[in-house]
Amino acid sequence: MSNSANANALSTEEMERFQKLSNEFEPDVKGPAVSVKQSSHNIALEYANADPTLAAKTSALALTHPTTRVMRGDGNCGWRAVIFGYFEILFNLRDPHRVQAESQRIKNLNGLLDRVGHQQDIYEIFVDETMDIFTQTLTAIQNGVHDESFLVEALCNENQSNAVITHFRLLTSAWMRLNPQDYQAFLSLPVDQYCSTRIETVRTEIDEVGLQALVVGIIKDAGFGVEILYLDRSEGDAVTPHPLTTATPAGATIRLLYRPGHYDLLYRPEVEVNINPMVNYQYGMTTNYAPWDQGAAHNFEISPQMMAIPNLMADPAFAMGPDPMSPMSSVSPAPASPYQPSPTHEMYPTPIQSHAPVPAVPSIPAPSPPAVQSSAPKPMMSLPSRTSDGPQIRMNPFAMKASLNRALPVTTPFKNSPYNQAHFQNQDFEPIHWEPSDSRR
Amino acid sequence: MDYTMEDTQNSAPDAVGESKLNSSAPRNDTQSVTKRLQAELMQLMLSPSPGISAFPDADGNLLSWTATITGPTETPYEGLTMKLSFAFPNNYPYSPPTVLFKTPIYHPNVDFSGRICLDILKDKWSAVYNVQSVLLSLQSLLGEPNNASPLNAQAAELWDSNQEEFKRHVLARHRDLDDE
Numbered sequence: 264m265s266n267s268a269n270a271n272a273l274s275t276e277e278m279e280r281f282q283k284l285s286n287e288f289e290p291d292v293k294g295p296a297v298s299v300k301q302s303s304h305n306i307a308l309e310y311a312n313a314d315p316t317l318a319a320k321t322s323a324l325a326l327t328h329p330t331t332r333v334m335r336g337d338g339n340c341g342w343r344a345v346i347f348g349y350f351e352i353l354f355n356l357r358d359p360h361r362v363q364a365e366s367q368r369i370k371n372l373n374g375l376l377d378r379v380g381h382q383q384d385i386y387e388i389f390v391d392e393t394m395d396i397f398t399q400t401l402t403a404i405q406n407g408v409h410d411e412s413f414l415v416e417a418l419c420n421e422n423q424s425n426a427v428i429t430h431f432r433l434l435t436s437a438w439m440r441l442n443p444q445d446y447q448a449f450l451s452l453p454v455d456q457y458c459s460t461r462i463e464t465v466r467t468e469i470d471e472v473g474l475q476a477l478v479v480g481i482i483k484d485a486g487f488g489v490e491i492l493y494l495d496r497s498e499g500d501a502v503t504p505h506p507l508t509t510a511t512p513a514g515a516t517i518r519l520l521y522r523p524g525h526y527d528l529l530y531r532p533e534v535e536v537n538i539n540p541m542v543n544y545q546y547g548m549t550t551n552y553a554p555w556d557q558g559a560a561h562n563f564e565i566s567p568q569m570m571a572i573p574n575l576m577a578d579p580a581f582a583m584g585p586d587p588m589s590p591m592s593s594v595s596p597a598p599a600s601p602y603q604p605s606p607t608h609e610m611y612p613t614p615i616q617s618h619a620p621v622p623a624v625p626s627i628p629a630p631s632p633p634a635v636q637s638s639a640p641k642p643m644m645s646l647p648s649r650t651s652d653g654p655q656i657r658m659n660p661f662a663m664k665a666s667l668n669r670a671l672p673v674t675t676p677f678k679n680s681p682y683n684q685a686h687f688q689n690q691d692f693e694p695i696h697w698e699p700s701d702s703r704r
Numbered sequence: 705m706d707y708t709m710e711d712t713q714n715s716a717p718d719a720v721g722e723s724k725l726n727s728s729a730p731r732n733d734t735q736s737v738t739k740r741l742q743a744e745l746m747q748l749m750l751s752p753s754p755g756i757s758a759f760p761d762a763d764g765n766l767l768s769w770t771a772t773i774t775g776p777t778e779t780p781y782e783g784l785t786m787k788l789s790f791a792f793p794n795n796y797p798y799s800p801p802t803v804l805f806k807t808p809i810y811h812p813n814v815d816f817s818g819r820i821c822l823d824i825l826k827d828k829w830s831a832v833y834n835v836q837s838v839l840l841s842l843q844s845l846l847g848e849p850n851n852a853s854p855l856n857a858q859a860a861e862l863w864d865s866n867q868e869e870f871k872r873h874v875l876a877r878h879r880d881l882d883d884e
Contacts (some may be wrong), residue, residue, distance in 0.1 A: 384743045385832055388736065422736050425798040429831040460823075463830040465798050 296419045297347050298333040299412075300530065306331060306520070316496045323501045324494070324520075324529070331520065332528040338466035341519070341526040342428045345469075345477060345489070347418050348517030348528050352487055354400050354411055356515065362404065365485055366397035372481065375437035386433060392426035429465070431481060435473060436462040438480030445479075446472055468524065478507045488516035492529060495522075737796050741766050744834045756839040758790065767792045770806075771839055779847040780871040781809075787881050788818075788842070790835060800829035803838060810870075810877040812849040812860035820845075821855045 273281070307321040332347070334340035353362055376386050396417050403413055418424045436458040439446050443454040449472045450457050461467050462476075469477065478489045488511030492502040502520070518529040741760075748758055758771035769790040775781025787806040793799045803825055805818035813821045824833055824841055854860035862870045 381832060382747070384747060385834060388740055388743070389831070421795065421798075425795065425831070426736075429798070433832065459830065460828050463832060464828055465831055466827070 294333065294335050295415075296335045296337070296339075296343060296421075296424055297415050299415065300330045300332055303329055303331045303529065306527075314496055316499075317494065319500050320494055320502050324492070327501070327531070328492070328518065328520075328529040329532050330530040332530075334525070334527050336525050338468050339424075339428050341469035341474060342431060342477075343418060343424065344519055344526045344528050345474070345482065345517055346427060346431055347414065348489075348519075349482055349485065349487065350396055350400060350414050350418075351411055352515050352517065353485070354403065354414060357404050359401055359404055362397060362401045366394060366401075368484065369393060369397070369434075369481075372434050372437075375441060376433055379437045379440045381433060381437070386430070389426045389430035389433065392423045393430045395423070396427060425465070431477065432462055432464075434481050435477045439473075439476045442480070446476060469526075475507060482517070483508055486512070486515065488512050489519070490516055491519045491521050493521050734794065737792065737794060738766055740797055741792065744836070747834075748836055753836060753840060755843060756836065758835045758839060767794075767796075769835065771835065773839055773843050773846070776843055776847045780867070780874045781846045784874075784878050785880070788839075790838075797831040797834070800825045800833070801835075801838070803842070807881055808877050808879050810856070810859055810873045811846065812851050812854040812856050812863055813845060815855040819855065821850070821853060 303321075303325040307318070307325045310317040310321040312318075332344075334344045334347075353365055370390065373383075373386070373390060377383070396414070399413055399417060418427070439454055439458055439462065446457075447454050452460075457472075461470065462473055474491075482489060487508075489507040490511050491505045491507065493505060494502045497503060508516075513531070518531070520527045520529045745760065755774040755776070756771065758769050760766050761768045761770055769792075771788045771790060773786045773788065775784040775786070785807070786809055789804050789806050791802040793801070803820055805814055805820065807818075808816075809818070815821075820842070822841065822845060824830070825838065849860065849863055851860040851863060859870070859873065862873065
């Protein structure tokens with residue numbers, strides 16, 4: 264009617280339509296709730312053309328933490344990441360007694376729920392689902408299962424995932440309500456109100472205070488460490504680590520990658536991968552390198568570790584490979600500077616690069632080693648130092664500062680290279696029985 | 705009497721048996737919603753709160769309930785009984801139920817279709833809330849409307865300016881619904 268007066272007002276129908284849209288709004292979330300372990304290169308690829316700081320940090324991240332697990336961004340990713348990480352560590356420790364002890368410990372935390380007045384018949388349903396995951400973990404260990412896919416399935420199952428997350432939310436909230444003095448100072452609203460509107464809700468993302476409470480109140484007593492790695496545009500070449508626990512034991516630390524509003528899981532290089540006979544086997548079996556393509560390169564999770572082997576390419580011993588067709592043949596067999604760019608410079612363009620051609624690698628002076636160096640995994644540290652001078656870690660081109668803001672690691676030449684055998688410098692992996700004349704001392 | 709019969713059918717024996725047997729099998733969602741709603745029903749029967757009641761609809765579908773709230777004393781709703789409908793989603797309690805006033809009600813946070821503006825029924829929903837706590841929240845909302853975000857602006861204004869007139873509107877709009 265009075266259009267002039269209500270020029271900006273919407274009709275009742277329109278209001279109702281908007282209200283309906285608003286009520287039914289679901290953020291566009293895709294992918295599984297918990298992904299399979301995948302290469303951290305994928306993260307680097309996401310940022311390849313982004314801000315140089317982010318590109319540098321993600322490229323370095325792919326070396327220090329070669330694998331990741333992506334959480335669906337549905338408002339529960341932080342909770343799910345910690346919970347999944349917790350059960351995964353428990354599973355990987357493979358100690359049935361510990362699983363039982365943890366199961367009992369978590370069950371005893373029901374006391375917290377009672378003390379803040381939750382009704383048992385309400386919370387029992389959530390606790391039951393958590394206990395079911397403990398049972399599954401125990402059974403898997405006892406049956407000699409090494410594949411953690413049952414955990415992925417459990418936390419991808421909507422009902423079970425919701426129940427377990429609700430359980431941990433309630434435990435966290437109870438912990439905070441019972442220890443308000445530890446948290447009130449960090450909150451802009453009373454602890455009780457914070458708990459009921461941020462922690463106990465079904466889809467509110469965890470924030471730092473909540474994460475702190477979850478870790479200190481619930482996770483820490485398992486003896487596990489928790490560390491957040493912040494990926495932001497702050498100064499530096501590497502993500503900023505922030506331990507939430509005093510100890511971050513190797514093999515028992517949940518590592519969270521934080522990007523504003525989102526958490527994923529990160530993993531340090533696995534010891535098992537370095538000594539995995541499968542890799543050697545593959546090396547021995549592979550005779551045709553031609554079919555390897557770009558796509559395959561990204562799926563090859565060993566590469567980042569190969570790249571980080573100290574002095575690998577600088578060692579003349581490894582340049583005398585028996586296989587002349589190796590793409591590595593361009594490597595000078597002479598002892599090289601630890602910083603000499605490796606032949607991976609003959610890289611294939613990545614899909615992203617195809618739009619923005621990569622310039623040839625500039626012959627830059629040896630850059631100062633970024634922070635990656637210090638966090639090289641233990642087994643590599645134990646390798647004999649091949650050159651007495653120079654750092655233990657030979658910088659590969661992807662760790663070089665100047666190349667960090669380019670898009671990404673193409674590790675194809677390493678992947679099927681005979682030089683891979685350098686990885687297996689222990690007695691068990693002296694496989695070259697068929698060519699004794701070429702044996703490496 | 706219908707009620708007691710349904711109760712024995714719906715509750716304990718089946719639910720307990722199932723949960724033991726299938727504790728490690730992939731469970732289906734309907735089963736867990738059912739289990740939860742049965743637990744709530746049980747609790748409402750065993751420890752009823754004064755002024756509220758709720759029960760599954762007679763059609764045997766546990767996902768839709770009818771509830772009643774008695775207006776709190778010393779409010780404009782004193783002495784009135786309001787009916788509400790609850791529709792539970794398949795992933796209840798991880799999503800809130802849809803709650804509507806079936807009885808016509810004049811209230812700042814309820815529109816003329818009976819839709820309710822209450823944060824705990826939207827983004828502040830928690831899986832520990834249940835029919836009982838929702839009804840208690842709604843009961844207190846009757847006496848303490850949230851006039852900062854009204855669905856019925858006139859009612860919000862009147863609540864603040866003229867309680868007499870507000871009560872007159874409440875009584876004018878109220879109409880007892882027939883049972884069933």
